[in-house]
Amino acid sequence: MDTTMKKLPPKPVTAKSRAIKWGGWIISIAIIIWSCTGIDFGGIKPTAGQITGAIFNGLFHPDWSYVYNGSGEDLVSQLWQTLCIAFLGTFISAIISVPFAFWAANTRHKKFWVSESGKIVLTFIRSFPEIVLALMFIKAVGPGAPAGALALGLHSVGMLAMLFSEAIESLDDGPAEAITAAGGSKFNVAVFATMPDLMPAIVSNTLYRFDVSVRSASVLGLVGAGGIGYPLIIALNYRQWSRVGIILLGIIVMVVVIDWISGAIRKKLV
Amino acid sequence: MSATDRDMLKLPKKKFKMWNWVWVILMVLGLVLSVNNTKTSLPEFFANFDQFAEIFVQMAQPDWSYAGTAIPYLVETIKMAIISTVIGSLLAFVYSLLIARNIVHNRAITGVLRFIMNIIRTIPDLLLGSIFVAVVGIGPVAGILALTVFTFGVVVKLFYEAIETIDPGPSEAIKAVGGNGINNIMFAVMPQILPYFISYALYAFEINVRASTILGYIGAGGIGLQLKNTLDMFNYNQTGMIILVVFLVVLVIDFVSTKAREALMR
Numbered sequence: 001m002d003t004t005m006k007k008l009p010p011k012p013v014t015a016k017s018r019a020i021k022w023g024g025w026i027i028s029i030a031i032i033i034w035s036c037t038g039i040d041f042g043g044i045k046p047t048a049g050q051i052t053g054a055i056f057n058g059l060f061h062p063d064w065s066y067v068y069n070g071s072g073e074d075l076v077s078q079l080w081q082t083l084c085i086a087f088l089g090t091f092i093s094a095i096i097s098v099p100f101a102f103w104a105a106n107t108r109h110k111k112f113w114v115s116e117s118g119k120i121v122l123t124f125i126r127s128f129p130e131i132v133l134a135l136m137f138i139k140a141v142g143p144g145a146p147a148g149a150l151a152l153g154l155h156s157v158g159m160l161a162m163l164f165s166e167a168i169e170s171l172d173d174g175p176a177e178a179i180t181a182a183g184g185s186k187f188n189v190a191v192f193a194t195m196p197d198l199m200p201a202i203v204s205n206t207l208y209r210f211d212v213s214v215r216s217a218s219v220l221g222l223v224g225a226g227g228i229g230y231p232l233i234i235a236l237n238y239r240q241w242s243r244v245g246i247i248l249l250g251i252i253v254m255v256v257v258i259d260w261i262s263g264a265i266r267k268k269l270v
Numbered sequence: 271m272s273a274t275d276r277d278m279l280k281l282p283k284k285k286f287k288m289w290n291w292v293w294v295i296l297m298v299l300g301l302v303l304s305v306n307n308t309k310t311s312l313p314e315f316f317a318n319f320d321q322f323a324e325i326f327v328q329m330a331q332p333d334w335s336y337a338g339t340a341i342p343y344l345v346e347t348i349k350m351a352i353i354s355t356v357i358g359s360l361l362a363f364v365y366s367l368l369i370a371r372n373i374v375h376n377r378a379i380t381g382v383l384r385f386i387m388n389i390i391r392t393i394p395d396l397l398l399g400s401i402f403v404a405v406v407g408i409g410p411v412a413g414i415l416a417l418t419v420f421t422f423g424v425v426v427k428l429f430y431e432a433i434e435t436i437d438p439g440p441s442e443a444i445k446a447v448g449g450n451g452i453n454n455i456m457f458a459v460m461p462q463i464l465p466y467f468i469s470y471a472l473y474a475f476e477i478n479v480r481a482s483t484i485l486g487y488i489g490a491g492g493i494g495l496q497l498k499n500t501l502d503m504f505n506y507n508q509t510g511m512i513i514l515v516v517f518l519v520v521l522v523i524d525f526v527s528t529k530a531r532e533a534l535m536r
Contacts, residue, residue, distance in 0.1 A: 035353050038346070041410075044409075048405050081308065088301070130484070132509065136322055145309065146309060215392075218397065219395075222488060233488075239404075252392045
């Protein structure tokens with residue numbers, strides 16, 4: 001049998017593409033090796049395996065008595081507070097986001113630097129750590145749920161306004177021009193052309209942000225800004241693993257249900 | 271003008287949409303309930319606004335001499351992000367192949383594995399961090415583990431959806447000439463999905479850099495620990511410096527990674 005026929009022809013490779021490929025590999029591997037140096041990998045507690053086992057044990061044998069005991073400190077009321085923080089935070093941020101979105105949207109009728117400056121401000125708000133914001137609000141309104149809601153409300157603007165401004169950029173100019181042509185004022189344009197077109201995008205993005213906010217709100221309690229995070233950190237510190245288990249289960253169920261509901265609503269909207 | 275003509279000039283009435291009103295009522299109800307539950311009062315906030323503003327003003331005057339202290343911690347943070355992105359996305363790579371329905375045809379296996387993935391995805395990064403701090407103790411290892419799990423959750427979801435949208439043609443061709451499952455993955459699936467994989471890993475890296483900067487706050491290594499220390503000691507000038515360097519690094523990394531992803535997808 002003729003074996004030469006079985007060989008595939010070599011792939012066409014130019015020197016440039018080979019250089020890019022090898023260069024990419026070498027640089028990435030160098031970066032990965034560099035990042036492994038100088039990190040203190042020691043110091044893992046000898047009890048790590050035991051604690052992991054205890055947490056899993058707690059997940060499968062949760063402390064059911066904590067679910068509801070009417071004291072206001074139980075799982076259900078803490079989760080409800082977390083949801084309320086997320087809702088209020090999202091509501092506040094949706095309102096603040098609208099003017100920011102119009103500032104940052106790069107439409108035809110605007111100078112380039114106006115929208116660019118808006119975009120930079122939004123990036124700054126996005127990368128300002130939520131926890132620092134929560135601590136600043138704790139200084140202003142005291143520890144508890146209000147600080148969490150306000151911090152979420154301000155932090156979410158960074159992402160929500162960016163999503164809104166993308167929706168504004170993709171708006172159709174037609175309706176607005178039609179209203180201007182028929183003698184409508186700027187206010188008329190906003191009320192009859194821009195807002196109706198924008199509403200589905202606003203609602204859908206706000207719902208999406210609500211999903212994210214629920215996750216954030218369950219974390220803010222770690223710094224004392226209300227919600228389920230605080231009982232969780234207490235239970236972790238006091239090694240009450242069955243309580244850690246029930247709180248984790250509660251968070252997971254809450255997030256899954258909220259994701260499911262908002263996903264269903266968003267599917268209907270589109 | 272007759273009465274009928276005048277009627278013609280009127281615009282037709284909009285249909286009464288009951289659902290819109292139901293939504294408005296639900297929103298208002300939710301607002302009232304959540305304000306009541308959290309006991310938020312905006313007047314109180316504005317009354318104490320000077321305290322809030324004072325911290326902000328101090329942060330706006332960053333302590334430049336502190337940059338020398340902050341940067342080594344920032345480097346450690348970035349290293350943590352790199353390690354966990356690599357490990358997490360490699361795990362996600364294997365896992366995505368297992369839950370993509372055009373590669374593993376057994377619905378029971380993909381269903382169970384997807385359920386596990388969805389559970390992992392629900393846990394926020396800081397919660398993962400605090401659990402791992404409780405498990406392995408304070409230090410960067412806890413942060414790396416938390417970010418690894420987090421990266422896994424981010425990449426796996428995006429990546430398995432990308433795998434499911436690939437062109438089945440090359441796979442069928444390999445099967446037609448007698449290739450086995452490994453051949454199929456190596457020569458038909460991989461070439462199609464590798465650019466997506468790298469792009470999603472870079473995207474996860476962007477998120478990780480941001481997330482790792484605050485993980486230290488709960489003791490999981492990196493610059494977050496300094497963030498906590500400066501805040502606890504009311505050194506807001508130094509906090510401002512940390513936030514500034516983090517912001518600059520995030521900007522640079524976002525820019526580089528966005529450009530790299532655009533180049534990959536071209």
